[in-house]
Amino acid sequence: MASNNAIGYMLIEGTETQIRGAALITDMKGFPVDFVRTEPLRPDQLAKILYGESFGKFAKEKLVLESLLEAVETDPQLWICSDPDILLPLRNNSRIKTVLLEESPHVPLDAAGHIEATADPGVFLVQAEPNGNPLRAEFPAGIRPEEIQQTAAAITEAAETMNILEPFSRLEKALSFLATGRA
Amino acid sequence: MGLRDFFARRLTRRVKVYKIDDFSIEPPETLRAVSKPQTIHIKPEVPCSSSRVRDFDEVREKMKAHAEKLKLSGFKAKAQNVKIKRYVKEDIKTHHHSFTKKPKTFTMLKQIQALPQERGNKLKLMKKRPETGRGEVMLACYGPIVEGSVLKLVLNKQRGTLLVWYKAGSRQLKAKNVYLIRRLGLGEKPEWRWV
Numbered sequence: 001m002a003s004n005n006a007i008g009y010m011l012i013e014g015t016e017t018q019i020r021g022a023a024l025i026t027d028m029k030g031f032p033v034d035f036v037r038t039e040p041l042r043p044d045q046l047a048k049i050l051y052g053e054s055f056g057k058f059a060k061e062k063l064v065l066e067s068l069l070e071a072v073e074t075d076p077q078l079w080i081c082s083d084p085d086i087l088l089p090l091r092n093n094s095r096i097k098t099v100l101l102e103e104s105p106h107v108p109l110d111a112a113g114h115i116e117a118t119a120d121p122g123v124f125l126v127q128a129e130p131n132g133n134p135l136r137a138e139f140p141a142g143i144r145p146e147e148i149q150q151t152a153a154a155i156t157e158a159a160e161t162m163n164i165l166e167p168f169s170r171l172e173k174a175l176s177f178l179a180t181g182r183a
Numbered sequence: 184m185g186l187r188d189f190f191a192r193r194l195t196r197r198v199k200v201y202k203i204d205d206f207s208i209e210p211p212e213t214l215r216a217v218s219k220p221q222t223i224h225i226k227p228e229v230p231c232s233s234s235r236v237r238d239f240d241e242v243r244e245k246m247k248a249h250a251e252k253l254k255l256s257g258f259k260a261k262a263q264n265v266k267i268k269r270y271v272k273e274d275i276k277t278h279h280h281s282f283t284k285k286p287k288t289f290t291m292l293k294q295i296q297a298l299p300q301e302r303g304n305k306l307k308l309m310k311k312r313p314e315t316g317r318g319e320v321m322l323a324c325y326g327p328i329v330e331g332s333v334l335k336l337v338l339n340k341q342r343g344t345l346l347v348w349y350k351a352g353s354r355q356l357k358a359k360n361v362y363l364i365r366r367l368g369l370g371e372k373p374e375w376r377w378v
Contacts, residue, residue: 020286024295028356029329031349035295038286047282055282063285071288108310132308161327161358163302170298174291 008076030162128159326360
């Protein structure tokens with residue numbers, strides 16, 4: 001089901017012993033409309049030997065991410081992630097606008113909605129709210145400039161009614177609770 | 184030799200020659216000198232499956248029985264010299280390891296809907312603050328919050344954050360900031376004000 005006013009959050013956490021992920025789709029207030037999480041994936045010693053250090057990346061991209069995308073029932077207008085490993089696979093698998101969003105220490109830009117390119121290719125500063133520091137937005141390689149503009153506009157619009165990064169803390173809490181049994 | 188032959192040889196130096204018509208000699212028998220060695224398995228049938236070590240007594244018994252069978256004519260197997268390092272119980276099993284099995288997914292919408300959203304105090308970040316009345320002090324600002332959808336607001340005094348629960352199904356989207364304002368004076372309590 002496609003939804004033009006929903007924001008998707010993808011979080012995949014990996015340690016040496018287990019990898020798990022969750023996808024949260026919220027409306028423009030940040031209220032959850034869909035939430036899917038995976039069971040923990042525990043690589044055994046043989047997998048670690050055969051795949052080496054690349055197993056974590058492989059499991060994130062091919063196993064956890066694809067499972068979550070298959071299970072999600074609501075397609076958001078924008079996927080936001082916090083892990084560079086899944087930025088491009090998320091864009092390619094979902095075919096939905098995707099951005100890696102995080103806080104930045106940069107001084108505020110002129111006004112909400114302003115975008116500024118950085119020295120890093122594919123990385124922009126987006127002033128989502130009128131107050132506070134701009135957000136660091138990293139886009140997958142090869143994205144058209146129009147899509148960057150559209151994504152920045154969607155972030156700014158959502159930031160009028162919600163804290164755009166706040167759902168990640170709920171996802172982290174939910175995953176932490178599932179992993180440890182403690183909130 | 185007859186008398187005639189005797190005198191013929193002595194006197195005339197002649198020897199009578201007989202013609203033998205049916206002179207036939209059997210061809211010599213040829214035998215192949217290459218021998219074919221006989222191979223005999225001196226290893227008893229001990230299945231091998233895993234690395235589990237088992238009691239060797241049973242193996243020794245099998246070895247003895249097998250050695251008896253090997254006492255063939257002209258050949259005696261030295262089965263007692265065969266050393267068995269490990270005896271294992273079952274047939275070898277192969278295991279298929281699949282590293283591409285995707286993890287199961289679970290939907291937990293109700294549980295995550297019960298979690299509140301958390302808003303930090305952004306008073307310090309604000310370029311412009313709303314005007315306050317005389318004798319009023321602005322303590323904190325939280326937002327954006329959709330006032331019409333709020334189910335419950337709780338101030339987390341330890342962290343200085345505001346926890347927001349929204350009503351499910353509300354379609355309101357008009358967001359505001361909520362300010363915590365305190366009036367100076369004895370007995371005055373902090374007040375929430377939507378702007």
